[in-house]
Amino acid sequence: MTGEGKSAADRLVKVKRLNALLTPVKELRKSLNEQASAARPTGVLYGMPVAVKDNICTLEFTTTCGSKILDGYRSPYEATAITKLKAAGALIAGKTNCDEFAMGSSTEHSAYGRSIHPIDKTRVPGGSSGGSAALVAAGAVPAALGSETGGSVRQPASFCGVVGIKPTYGRVSRYGLVAFGSSLDQIGALGRSVHDAARVLSVISGRDPKDATCEDRDPLRLPTVPESLQGFVIGLPREYFPTDLDPAVRRACDRAIRLMKEQGAAVREVSLPHTQYAVPTYYVIAPAEASSNLARFDGVRYGPRAEDAGDVRALYRKTRGEGFGAEVRRRILVGTYVLSAGYYEAYYRRAQQMRALIAQDFRNAFDRGVDLLFTPTTPTPAFKAGEKLADPVSMYLSDIFTVTANLAGLPAISVPIGRVKGLPVGGQFIGQAFLEDEMLEAAYALERVVPATEEA
């Protein structure tokens, strides 16, 4: 059995150049060995190495959230998702690099350096769960955990050519997930195949008395692979196929849509008219919640503390000023601003109202007999490192097709549907709340027929 731990560690060490794993090699080997000996052979994920994003608390390894402010931090408890994975026999295969506190779309905002795209080293693997996506894409692990606030599992999955699932809000316990935007956050799964990601999701899903926002439901039951898509009505929201969409991304989507039709699916154009407001809505709500959630990092209860601060407030300010990176500082400031006296109505309340309209758009589409929506996951394939760093708004716009599912609390999955000049392109299904099984059926059917590694 220790052989399983060893080979998992060997595969992870081989892709060290990707800077996707934050756990030191020696520590990883030792822990994998111990875990492999302790793993329960009856578990459904017995021996499966699962890498974990560094904002999910583990007892085995440090949890830094890609931030200096938690450098060396060891959580005194582990996330429910981790407990469930271990109970199913999985091996926790180290912690993966991510944008600091999951704020970013490229891993360039990690305090530990960016991760490298496994196919093109000049490009980013996406983010914020970029390390998880890169490791799965490089074949180092069959599956990994990520987290989503605005597309942080699906966007890197799309960039790296792997599968990424964001479950319905409330499907997976968030106990032990370091909070960023509490009305949006969910733990998600990445895998080499729909089945690998879905197996992990099924294990970590289900009720948890430690998280009141986790719904009182049984774990997700995995559907069987359908023989066809007969009976499925798939909606194509026209706002997700704008005239200026990257032509190659459009070609890949068109091919996937044709293949779904050939499988018997009925395809229908629908409209989600408030889509254009999704990114601004997200960039009010997420920073507002982040500014509140991140108030706890103050150099008193955990993490390093700034030296030579005079009084206690200077200690807070210095620790936070030195500990947080540029993007996190920016979002804390924006969040504090939109919640401050006189601005709450103009920004935060408006954003929550728009969010209600965005959620209603989806309900309207589903009420008209559409089972699922199909869209591109991202407007372009992986972008170059540094390309969007100077302009935060252009970086935010890379989430344009993913944030809506987070705002509406719906499940969504990104599946590789082709390549553009060698770079992967993802297609996304957005499902109805708690109907992940239906969404997975469609993803299984598409995965079976789409030439995911061929040029579109």
Add this chain to the structure above:
Amino acid sequence: MSVTREDVLRIAQLAELEVDEDSLPTLVEQMSRILDYVAQLSAATGNNGLRPFVPGPDAIRFRPDEENPWPLAVGPDELAPVFKGGFFVVPKLDQFE
């Protein structure tokens, strides 16, 4: 510019965040750009009585009110930068603002 240098400094104080002089001009410019970008929401939602979105379960689930300690693997004495005799140690509060 929708925010000024003084706005950023005031907000940084509210957020208990030290901002150094060198990064101020960029911060003012970037925050202004972000706030200008999200301001389109005001025009879009108007002044109607739309109900704001509420995420999660329809009703709050309560659990029995009983003590149910989940033991921690390590205590605050190991986690905190400075911890003495059952207390987190911090520098004195200089003055109330």
